Amino acid sequence: MFAYLVRRLLLMLVTLIGISIVIFFLLRIVPGNIVDILFAAAGYVDPADKVDLEKQLGIDQPLVVQYLHWIGGLLHGDLGYSYVSEKPALQEILPRIPITARLAGLALLFSASIGIPLGVISAVKQGSRIDYALRVVSLSGLSLPSFWLGLLVLTASVAMFGQMPIFNPNPQSLGEAFATYCIPAMVVGFRSSALTMRITRSSMLEVLRQDYIRTARAKGASDAAVNYHHALKNAILPVITVIGIEAAFLIGGLIVTETVFNIPGVARFLVEAIRWRDYPIVQNLVMLIAVVVVSANFIVDMLYAVFDPRIRYTD
Amino acid sequence: MRSVWALAATAALSLLAFSTTTFAGEPKQGGILRMYHRDSPANASILEGATYSVNVPFMGVFNNLVIYDQHIAQNSPDTLRPELAESWSWSSDNKKLTFKLRQGVKWHDGKPFTSADVKCTFDLLMGKSQQKLRQNPRKAWYSEVDDVTPNGDFEISFNLKRPQPSLLAMLASGYTPIYPCHVSPADMRTHPIGTGPYKFVEFKANESIKLTRNPDYWKKGLPYLDGIEYTIIPNRSTAILAFVAGKFDMTFPTHITIPLLKDIKSQAPNAVCVVEPTNVSTNIIVNSSSAPFDNIDIRRAMSLALDRKAFVDILFEGQADVGGTMLPPPQGIWGMPKDKLQTIPGYGPDVNANREEAKKLMQRAGYGPDKHLAVKVSTRNLAEYRDPAVILIDQLKSIYIDGELDVVETANWFPKVARKDYMLGLNLTGNSVDDPDQSFYENYSCGSERNYTNYCNKEIEKLFDVQSQEIDTNKRKQLVWDIDKKLQEDVARPIIFHARAGTCWQPYVKGITIMSNSSYNGFRYEDVWLNK
Numbered sequence: 001m002f003a004y005l006v007r008r009l010l011l012m013l014v015t016l017i018g019i020s021i022v023i024f025f026l027l028r029i030v031p032g033n034i035v036d037i038l039f040a041a042a043g044y045v046d047p048a049d050k051v052d053l054e055k056q057l058g059i060d061q062p063l064v065v066q067y068l069h070w071i072g073g074l075l076h077g078d079l080g081y082s083y084v085s086e087k088p089a090l091q092e093i094l095p096r097i098p099i100t101a102r103l104a105g106l107a108l109l110f111s112a113s114i115g116i117p118l119g120v121i122s123a124v125k126q127g128s129r130i131d132y133a134l135r136v137v138s139l140s141g142l143s144l145p146s147f148w149l150g151l152l153v154l155t156a157s158v159a160m161f162g163q164m165p166i167f168n169p170n171p172q173s174l175g176e177a178f179a180t181y182c183i184p185a186m187v188v189g190f191r192s193s194a195l196t197m198r199i200t201r202s203s204m205l206e207v208l209r210q211d212y213i214r215t216a217r218a219k220g221a222s223d224a225a226v227n228y229h230h231a232l233k234n235a236i237l238p239v240i241t242v243i244g245i246e247a248a249f250l251i252g253g254l255i256v257t258e259t260v261f262n263i264p265g266v267a268r269f270l271v272e273a274i275r276w277r278d279y280p281i282v283q284n285l286v287m288l289i290a291v292v293v294v295s296a297n298f299i300v301d302m303l304y305a306v307f308d309p310r311i312r313y314t315d
Numbered sequence: 316m317r318s319v320w321a322l323a324a325t326a327a328l329s330l331l332a333f334s335t336t337t338f339a340g341e342p343k344q345g346g347i348l349r350m351y352h353r354d355s356p357a358n359a360s361i362l363e364g365a366t367y368s369v370n371v372p373f374m375g376v377f378n379n380l381v382i383y384d385q386h387i388a389q390n391s392p393d394t395l396r397p398e399l400a401e402s403w404s405w406s407s408d409n410k411k412l413t414f415k416l417r418q419g420v421k422w423h424d425g426k427p428f429t430s431a432d433v434k435c436t437f438d439l440l441m442g443k444s445q446q447k448l449r450q451n452p453r454k455a456w457y458s459e460v461d462d463v464t465p466n467g468d469f470e471i472s473f474n475l476k477r478p479q480p481s482l483l484a485m486l487a488s489g490y491t492p493i494y495p496c497h498v499s500p501a502d503m504r505t506h507p508i509g510t511g512p513y514k515f516v517e518f519k520a521n522e523s524i525k526l527t528r529n530p531d532y533w534k535k536g537l538p539y540l541d542g543i544e545y546t547i548i549p550n551r552s553t554a555i556l557a558f559v560a561g562k563f564d565m566t567f568p569t570h571i572t573i574p575l576l577k578d579i580k581s582q583a584p585n586a587v588c589v590v591e592p593t594n595v596s597t598n599i600i601v602n603s604s605s606a607p608f609d610n611i612d613i614r615r616a617m618s619l620a621l622d623r624k625a626f627v628d629i630l631f632e633g634q635a636d637v638g639g640t641m642l643p644p645p646q647g648i649w650g651m652p653k654d655k656l657q658t659i660p661g662y663g664p665d666v667n668a669n670r671e672e673a674k675k676l677m678q679r680a681g682y683g684p685d686k687h688l689a690v691k692v693s694t695r696n697l698a699e700y701r702d703p704a705v706i707l708i709d710q711l712k713s714i715y716i717d718g719e720l721d722v723v724e725t726a727n728w729f730p731k732v733a734r735k736d737y738m739l740g741l742n743l744t745g746n747s748v749d750d751p752d753q754s755f756y757e758n759y760s761c762g763s764e765r766n767y768t769n770y771c772n773k774e775i776e777k778l779f780d781v782q783s784q785e786i787d788t789n790k791r792k793q794l795v796w797d798i799d800k801k802l803q804e805d806v807a808r809p810i811i812f813h814a815r816a817g818t819c820w821q822p823y824v825k826g827i828t829i830m831s832n833s834s835y836n837g838f839r840y841e842d843v844w845l846n847k
Contacts, residue, residue, distance in 0.1 A: 032726025038357060040729035042365035042452035046764065053449060084357055085520050086505060092520070154556050158582075164560035166553065262548045262557075264522040272355060272521050272549075277726060 008301070012294050019290045023283050024067050033059055034083040034277045057083055059279070070283060080280035084273075089280045093266070093288070100258070100265035104250050106185035107192070112243060115193040116232075119200025119239075123208060124227055134197065141194025146253050150187045150260035167263045188257040192246040199242045203235035210234075236307055244300035248293040342539050342825065346845035351554040352545040353567045355521045358504035361492050362440065365452040367745075367834050370489040371568055372524045372545050374838040375538075376423075377492030377509035380414055380433065381483060385839050388591065388831040390749055391648050392480075392788065395487050399428065399510065409478035409786060416469040420533045422495045423514045430465035435496035437463040437473075448500050453747075455756060455763070456485045459783075478784045480791075481752040488748045489836040512538035512841035521547055532841070539826075539844035551575070559583045564821050564845070569593050569834050571817035573631045579819050588819040590634055591831045592646045594749060597626075597703050599809045600732065600740040600767050607688055608738060612676040614806040617739075619661045619673035620714040626706055626812050636813040637662070639799040640754055643813065646831040648749050651796045659803045673714040682715045693721040694741040695728045703811060704741040732767045742767065742808075749832040751795045755779045759807055770807040823847050 032040075035053045054060040058069070073080055079089035122134040157163055165179035207213065208231050216230050251267055258268035266285060273281035305311045356368040361377065364370065381403065384394040397403070400414035420428040438444040441457050460482070461474045473482065485491060494500075498508045507515050510533070513526035524545040528538055546563070548554040555575060558566050559582045569591065571579065576588055599617070601608045608614055627635040636643045639659070643650035656662050661669055674683075682688045690711075694704040701722060708718035718739070723731055731737060746754050757763055760779060761771035778798050785791035803810065818829050823846045830837035 030726075032724070032730065036730055037726045038450055040725060041357070042450055046451075046454075049450070052447075056449075082520075086358070086501065151552055154553060158556050158560045162560060164557050164562050166548075166557055166562065259550050260553055262546070262550065262553055264519070269521055275725075276357070 015294055023286045027279055027282055028063060032277060037276055079284045082281050083278045084276050089284050096266045096269050100267055102181055103185055106181055107189035110186055110189035111192040111196050115196025116200050119197040120204055120232055122201040123204035138194040138197045141190050146188055147256040147260055150257055153187055166261055184257050184261040188253045200239050203238045204231055207231045207235040240300055240303055244296050247296045251289055342844040344539050345541050348540050348543045349563045350545050350565045351548045351563050351567055353570050354549050355547050359507045359518050360504040363448050363450045370835050371838045374489045375511055375513040375526055375840045376507050376515050377511045379491055381487045383487050383836050385837055386828045388828055390830060390833050390836055395483055399493055410475045412473040414471050418469055420510050421531055422510055423508045428510050429468040430471040432496050433471045433493055434463050434465050436494045446500055453490060480786055481750045484748045484750040490747050538841040564824050566819045568818045569816035573634050576817040585822050586819045587822055588817050589829050590815050590817045591829045592636060592642055592813055592815050593834045594642050594832050595743055595745040596813050597743055597811045600742045602735055602738050604735055610680050612680045616673040616676035616714055618806045618809045619669045620710055621661055622666045622710055623812055626703055630702055635815050638813055639803050639810055641799055642749055642832050649751050649795045651799055655796055659800055670713050677715050687715045687717045689717050690738045691721040692718045692739050693723055693737040696722040696724050700741055707741055747835040752783050768808055775801055
C-alpha cells in the first residue's frame with residue numbers, strides 16, 4: 001500500500017509539471033497580452049511606451065526564462081504580482097478560495113444528498129409514477145443551463161419576494177447566509193445531482209438484479225436492508241467516480257454561477273484574469289485547480305478501497 | 316435683440332439642466348450611496364484611465380483646477396466653474412493662462428495643496444517628469460502647452476505655443492484631476508490620494524470600491540453623503556435585477572439600454588430614469604490604403620447606402636441622434652444644424668435615391684447584380700459593436716456588397732486595426748469633452764495614434780488649427796461645421812449615429828445630474844444626498 005501511495009504521489013507530481021507547461025505555453029499562444037489590452041482600452045499605442053511596459057512586467061523575456069522564473073517562484077511560495085492590481089498574486093487569490101470552496105462543497109453535498117437517495121427511490125420504484133417524475137426532473141437538470149437557471153431564480157425571487165439573493169460577504173442573518181451560499185450552490189449542484197441520480201438509478205437497477213439480492217430477500221431481509229445495505233453499497237462505486245469527475249467539472253458551472261449571483265470567488269476571478277491576460281493570476285489559479293482535480297482523483301481512488309473490499313492496493 | 320437671444324438661450328439651458336436634475340427640499344447629511352459598477356477597472360488612476368469605468372468611482376476623490384457645473388447637464392464654456400483654482404485669466408495674446416489657486420486645501424493625507432502639485436500633474440501628463448504614468452492616453456491634449464510655471468505657492472501659468480481656448484475644456488474634464496506631488500503614479504493606481512469630497516477606502520478587484528466622506532473637505536458642509544459604495548457586477552441582468560429589488564440606490568450611469576429601460580420602468584415604476592446622449596459615436600473605419608476601399612467611389616457608395624434612421628429605430632427605438640463627427644444639437648454644442656447636415660451625401664431623407672446613386676458608383680467601380688463585392692466587416696466582440704455591424708452588413712447588401720461579420724476579441728482589436736489587418740470595421744469613438752480640438756486632432760489629424768484609418772488631408776489640418784485658435788465661439792462654430800461637413804464628404808470615418816443611454820435612481824436620491832454631452836465629467840457627487 002505504501003509503495004502504491006508513493007507511486008501515485010510521484011505520478012501526481014509528473015502530471016502537475018506537465019500541466020504547468022501546458023498552462024504556461026497555452027496562455028502565451030492566445031493572441032494579445034496585458035499591454036495590448038491596456039493600450040486597446042486607451043485606443044492608442046505609443047510603441048515606446050508599450051516596449052517600456054512589457055519590459056517592466058517581464059513579458060519581453062524569452063518564454064523559457066519566464067517559465068523558469070514562474071516555477072522557481074512557485075517553489076519558494078512566490079506567486080508573483082498581478083499585472084492588473086499590482087498586488088501579490090497570493091494576496092489576490094487566497095481570500096477568494098474559501099468562498100469558492102464553500103460553494104463547491106455545498107454544491108457537491110447538495111448533489112450527493114439529493115441525487116443518491118432519489119436515484120435509489122427511482123430504481124426501487126422502477127416503472128412507477130414516482131420513477132417517471134424523477135426521471136423527468138433528472139433530465140431537466142441535465143438540460144437546463146446553470147446561467148439560465150440562476151437568472152430564473154433571481155428573477156423569480158425579485159418578482160415574488162422583492163428580494164435578491166446575491167452575495168453578501170457579511171450575512172446578518174441565517175436567511176441571508178442561506179441566500180448567499182445555499183441558493184447558488186443548489187443552482188450549480190442541480191445539474192450534477194441529476195447526473196448522480198441517473199447513475200445511481202442505473203447502477204442500482206443492475207445490482208438489484210443480482211443473485212445475492214434475491215438471496216437476501218429470500219432470507220427475509222427487509223426492503224430497507226436490501227436496498228440500502230446490500231444493493232446501494234455495491235452500486236455506489238460508479239457514483240463515487242461520477243462525483244469525483246463532477247468535482248472537477250464543477251469549476252465550469254461555478255464560473256457561470258459566480259457571475260450570475262455576483263459571487264467574488266475564484267472562478268469569476270479566473271475569467272476576469274483571462275480577459276486581462278493577467279498571466280500570474282491565471283497560471284497560478286489554473287495550477288491550483290489542477291492540484292484540486294488531481295487530488296480529488298487520488299481521493300476517489302482511495303475511496304474505492306474503502307467501499308469495495310475486493311479492491312486492495314498491494315505493493 | 317442679442318439680449319433676447321441670450322435670455323432665450325439661458326432659459327433653454329436651464330430647462331435642459333432641470334430636465335435631468337432632481338430637486339427636493341433641504342439636503343440631509345448622512346447615508347451611503349450604493350451603486351453597482353459595470354466592470355472592474357484596471358486601477359484607480361484617472362490620469363491613466365481611458366474609460367469612464369475609472370472616472371465614475373474615483374472622480375469624487377479628486378478636484379480639478381476648473382470643473383463643469385455639476386448641475387447643468389450640458390457642458391459648455393459658459394458652465395465652467397472654479398474648483399482648486401479660484402479664478403483664471405488669459406494674457407492679452409491668449410497664449411498664457413494663469414490660475415489663482417485656492418489656499419488652505421489639504422490632501423487626504425493632511426499635506427497642503429500648492430502650485431507644485433499642479434505643475435507635477437501636468438509635467439506627468441506632458442511626459443516631462445522623472446516619474447512616468449504607466450499609460451498616458453491624453454498626452455496629446457497638451458501638445459500646445461509649452462510649459463507650466465508656478466508663480467509662488469498659489470498661482471500657476473500655462474504657457475501655450477499658440478492660443479488654444481479649448482484648453483479650459485480639457486482642464487474641466489473628469490479626466491484631468493490634480494494629483495499630489497508626493498504620491499507616486501504607482502501608488503495612485505492602488506490607493507489614490509486627492510483633495511476631493513470623498514476619501515478612498517478600498518478597491519477590491521471584481522468585488523467592490525468604497526469611498527468615505529472627507530471631513531476636512533475645503534467646501535464646508537460637503538459632501539452630504541457619508542460615503543459611496545460600488546459593488547462590481549459585470550452581469551447586466553443581475554445588476555438591473557438588484558437595482559429593481561432595491562439593493563442599489565442607483566444604476567451605473569448611462570449603462571441602461573433603451574429596451575432595458577422599459578423593463579426597469581415596468582418593474583420599478585417609482586425609479587427616476589433619464590436618457591441622455593453619451594457622446595459616443597458609432598462609425599465605420601475603412602482601410603483606404605488597400606483595395607477595394609482605396610477607390611473613393613466605393614467608399615462614397617458605402618456611405619450613401621447607410622440608412623441611419625433604421626439603425627436608430629432598431630437599436631434605440633428612435634432615441635439616438637444622427638450627426639457628423641461632433642455631437643448634434645441641442646445637447647451637442649458644436650454639431651452641425653440639421654439643414655446643413657442634410658446637404659451631405661447620404662444624410663438626405665430619401666434613402667432609396669441615395670442607394671440608387673450608390674449603385675451607380677458601384678457599377679462604375681465594376682460591381683453590380685452579377686458581381687458582388689465580398690468584404691469582411693470586423694468589429695469587437697461586444698454587443699454594442701456587434702449589433703450595429705449586423706445591420707450594416709444587411710444595408711450594404713442593397714449596393715452589391717456582401718459583408719461577412721468578423722468578430723474580434725478586445726485584446727486583439729486594436730493591434731488588428733493598427734496593423735491595418737481589416738477591410739471595413741465598425742468602431743465606437745467616445746469624446747470625453749464636447750470640443751472639436753479633442754475630436755479632430757485625436758481622430759483625423761495626420762499621424763495621430765487614434766487616427767485608425769490614416770486619413771490625412773493637410774488642407775483640413777490647417778483648418779483644425781484655425782478653428783482651434785479662434786476665440787469667438789460663433790466664428791469657431793462656423794469653421795467647425797465646415798470641417799465636419801468636409802470630413803463626412805471625404806468619407807474619412809462615416810458616422811452612423813450618436814448613442815443615447817439611460818440612468819436610473821431611486822426617488823430618494825437627490826442632486827444627481829446626468830451630463831448630456833459627455834459621459835466622463837459629472838461624477839463629483841459632492842452634493843448628492845439621500846432623502847430617507
